[in-house]
Amino acid sequence: MSPVLPAHAGYFFGRSVVELAERLRDGSLTSVELTQAALDSIERLNPTLNAFVQVDAPVALAQARKADDLLAQGQDLGPLHGIPVAVKDNIDTLDYVSTYGSAHFEGFRPRRDAVCVQRLREAGAVVVGKTLTHEFAYGPTGDRSLQGAARNPWDPECITGGSSAGSAAAVASGMVPLALGTDTGGSIRIPAALCGVVGFKPSYAAVPLEGVFPLSSSLDHAGPIANSVE
Numbered sequence: 001m002s003p004v005l006p007a008h009a010g011y012f013f014g015r016s017v018v019e020l021a022e023r024l025r026d027g028s029l030t031s032v033e034l035t036q037a038a039l040d041s042i043e044r045l046n047p048t049l050n051a052f053v054q055v056d057a058p059v060a061l062a063q064a065r066k067a068d069d070l071l072a073q074g075q076d077l078g079p080l081h082g083i084p085v086a087v088k089d090n091i092d093t094l095d096y097v098s099t100y101g102s103a104h105f106e107g108f109r110p111r112r113d114a115v116c117v118q119r120l121r122e123a124g125a126v127v128v129g130k131t132l133t134h135e136f137a138y139g140p141t142g143d144r145s146l147q148g149a150a151r152n153p154w155d156p157e158c159i160t161g162g163s164s165a166g167s168a169a170a171v172a173s174g175m176v177p178l179a180l181g182t183d184t185g186g187s188i189r190i191p192a193a194l195c196g197v198v199g200f201k202p203s204y205a206a207v208p209l210e211g212v213f214p215l216s217s218s219l220d221h222a223g224p225i226a227n228s229v230e
Contacts, residue, residue: 001048001151001155001156001157002156003153003154003155003156004045004048004049004153004154004156004173005153005154005172005173005174008044008045009153009173009174010037010038010041010042010044010045010173010174010175010176011037011038011040011041011174012037012038012041012084012171012174012175012176012177012227013173013174013227014174014227015174015177015227016177016226016227016228016230017079017080017083017177017178017226017230018079018230020034020083020177021079021080021081021082021083024071024081024082024083025071025076030064030068030082031064031065031067031068031071031081031082031083031084031126032061032064032065032068034064034082034083034084034126035060035061035063035064035084035126035128036061036064037084038060038084038128038175038176039055039057039060039061039128041173041174041175041176042055042128042129042170042175045153045173045174045175046175048151048156049150049151049153049156049169049170049173049175050132050147050148050149050150050151050166050169051086051131051132051150051151051165051166051167051169051170051173051175052086052129052130052131052132052166052170052175053089053099053129053130053131053132053145053146053147053166054089054096054097054129054130055128055129055130056095056096056129059095059096059127060084060126060127060128060129063121063126063127064082064084064126067081067082067124067126068082070124076124077122077123077124078123078124079123080120080123080124080125080178081123081124081125082124082125082126083124083125083126083177083178084125084126084128084176084177084178085120085125085126085127085128085176085178085179085180086127086128086129086130086131086166086167086170086171086175086176086178086179086180087117087120087127087129087130087131087167087179087180088130088131088133088137088164088166088167088179088180088181088182089101089130089131089132089133089166090133090136090137090163090182090212090213091114091116091117091180091182091211091212091213091222092110092112092113092114092117092211092212092213093110093113093114093117093127093130094109094110094111094112094113095127096127096129096130097109097130098110098130098213099146099147100133100135100136100137100213101132101133101134101135101136101137101144101145101146101147101163102135102136102145102146103146106146110211112211113211114208114209114210114211114212114222115208115209115210115211116180116207116208116209116211116212116222117180117211119208120180125178128176130166131150131164131165131166131167131169131170131179132145132147132148132150132165132166132169133145133162133163133164133165133166133182134162134163134165134187136213136215137162137163137164137182137184137187137213137215138163138215139162139163140161140162140163140185140186140187140190141159141161141162141165142159142160142161142162142163142164142165142166142168142191143159143160143162143165144162145165149165150162150165150166150168150169151169152169152172152194152195153169153172153173153195154172154195154196158194159194160191160194160195161190161191161192161193161194161195162187162190162191163182163184163187163191164179164181164182164183164187164188164191164192164199164225165191166179167179167180167181167191167225168181168191168192168194168195168197168199168225169191169195171195171197171225171226171227172195172196172197172227174227177226177227178224178225178226178227179224179225179226180222180223180224180225181199181222181223181224181225182212182215182220182221182222182223183199183201183220183221183222183223184215184216184219184220184221185216185219188200188201188221188223188225189201191225192225197225197226197227198225198226198227198228198229199223199224199225200223200224200225200226201221201223202221202222202223204221206221207221207222207223208222209221209222
């Protein structure tokens, strides 16, 4: 396989959340346009990279229209308002299946969002889909999952690292500018390093873990993967 980056990268490659937020507020972009750009990038790149395991365009676009309507009414929910975000598949989402990377949970629909996803929505973010996780987030390679292996955008013959494999690949390839991951023994930091993006493991319990599939309750963290520190 030939490298996906940088010539064939998605819309968000090299575009920071800060830049996108400024354009949303000056009216040169809408959340619907950003969300459609994410969906188009996913459609083009995901068959090669297998970063996303589930995407629902109508659900994502409905969230984006709501974000645009709120901004038009003068309601600004903060820096993530209208920004497309991906969520790792070991984190519960009400409107998307959560498999935790395992055939045991194929088709499982949680009854509620994880608290961290709820907070993303309250901040105005648009959840565009779920990203591949190493089964039960228990592995550093990102190639053992119900949905197969995520591929490194810089060289699809190489691993992404894990377990937040799809989130790192989705951000590195420019499918989305920001994704949520989890880290127990390196599961944000390893794929961020291998895919050339920024991964942050917050202080323990800084991000609530309710609704995140537990691996080791005293070591689990949830945190962001982005294309820049900014």
